Amino acid sequence: MAGRAGENGIIVKVKAPSKRAAKSGQRHGEQRQPRPHDLIRTAVKRPKTAAERKARIAGILRRLNEMYPNATCALVHRNPWELLVATILSAQCTDKRVNLVTPGLFAKYPTPRDFAAVKPEVLAEDIRSTGFFNNKAKSIVGAAKKVVGDFGGKVPRTIEEMLAIPGAARKTANVVLGTAYGIASGVVVDTHVQRISARLDLTKETDPVTIERDLMKIIPRDRWILFSHQLILHGRALCVARGPKCGECGLNSLCYAKDKTA
Numbered sequence: 022m023a024g025r026a027g028e029n030g031i032i033v034k035v036k037a038p039s040k041r042a043a044k045s046g047q048r049h050g051e052q053r054q055p056r057p058h059d060l061i062r063t064a065v066k067r068p069k070t071a072a073e074r075k076a077r078i079a080g081i082l083r084r085l086n087e088m089y090p091n092a093t094c095a096l097v098h099r100n101p102w103e104l105l106v107a108t109i110l111s112a113q114c115t116d117k118r119v120n121l122v123t124p125g126l127f128a129k130y131p132t133p134r135d136f137a138a139v140k141p142e143v144l145a146e147d148i149r150s151t152g153f154f155n156n157k158a159k160s161i162v163g164a165a166k167k168v169v170g171d172f173g174g175k176v177p178r179t180i181e182e183m184l185a186i187p188g189a190a191r192k193t194a195n196v197v198l199g200t201a202y203g204i205a206s207g208v209v210v211d212t213h214v215q216r217i218s219a220r221l222d223l224t225k226e227t228d229p230v231t232i233e234r235d236l237m238k239i240i241p242r243d244r245w246i247l248f249s250h251q252l253i254l255h256g257r258a259l260c261v262a263r264g265p266k267c268g269e270c271g272l273n274s275l276c277y278a279k280d281k282t283a
C-alpha cells in the first residue's frame with residue numbers, strides 16, 4: 022500500500038500497481054490489452070487430454086514428413102569414423118565450414134590409425150578454422166586412440182561404447198549411430214532441437230539429456246533418427262532463433278509458442 026493526498030489533503034491508502042502492470046503501463050483495474058502474438062497463440066487449441074496430445078504429436082510428425090521428406094545429416098562423410106570426426110568438429114561451428122575442412126583432413130589422415138599417430142598440436146593447425154581447435158584436436162586424437170586400441174579400428178555400434186570415446190557425448194553418439202549405422206539410440210538434441218521442442222511444447226526441460234528423455238517417451242522409436250534431422254533442418258530454414266518464419270511454417274496451426282510471429 023502507498024499513501025496519496027486525497028481530497029481535502031487527507032492521506033488515503035492506495036494499492037500500488039503490481040510490477041508487471043507498471044511495466045506494461047496497465048492501470049489498476051484496467052483489463053490488459055491483448056498483444057498481437059497473444060491473439061496468434063490463443064487461436065491454436067492446446068491439447069488437454071492424453072489422446073489429444075498423442076494426436077497432436079502424430080500431426081507434427083506427419084507435417085514434418087511433408088516439409089522435410091528427405092532430411093538427413095548435412096555433414097559430408099564416407100564412413101562412421103569420418104562422421105565421428107566431422108561431428109566433433111561441428112561443435113560451435115557450421116556444417117558448411119566443417120565440410121570445407123574435412124576433405125583435406127581425410128586425405129591427409131585416411132584412417133583412425135593416422136589420427137591416433139598425430140600429435141594434437143599438429144592436428145590443431147589442420148582444423149584451426151573450425152574454432153576451439155585445441156580441444157577438438159585432443160578429442161579427435163583421443164577418440165582415434167580409443168577406436169584403434171579398444172574397438173579394432175572400427176567405430177562401435179552401441180551407445181555405451183560410443184560414450185566411452187573421448188569427445189563423444191550423447192549428441193555425437195546419437196548422430197553417428199543414427200546416421201552411419203541406422204541405429205536409433207536416442208534423439209539428437211542440439212540447439213535447434215532444443216529450441217523447437219520448447220516452442221512446440223514437447224518438453225518443459227532445458228537440459229539436453231532430460232529433453233532427450235522426454236522426446237524419447239513421446240516420439241515413436243522408428244522416427245527418432247528422421248525426427249532429429251527434420252528438426253535441425255526446420256531450425257535452420259524457418260524456426261530460427263530470432264523471428265521465426267511462422268507464416269511459412271507447416272506446423273503453424275499446431276504451434277502455440279510464445280514468440281510466434283504469424
Ligand code: SF4
Pocket residue numbers: 220221259260261265266267268270271272273276277278280281282
Ligand atoms: S516456425 Fe513458428 S509456427 Fe513453426 S514451429 Fe517455429 S514457432 Fe511454431
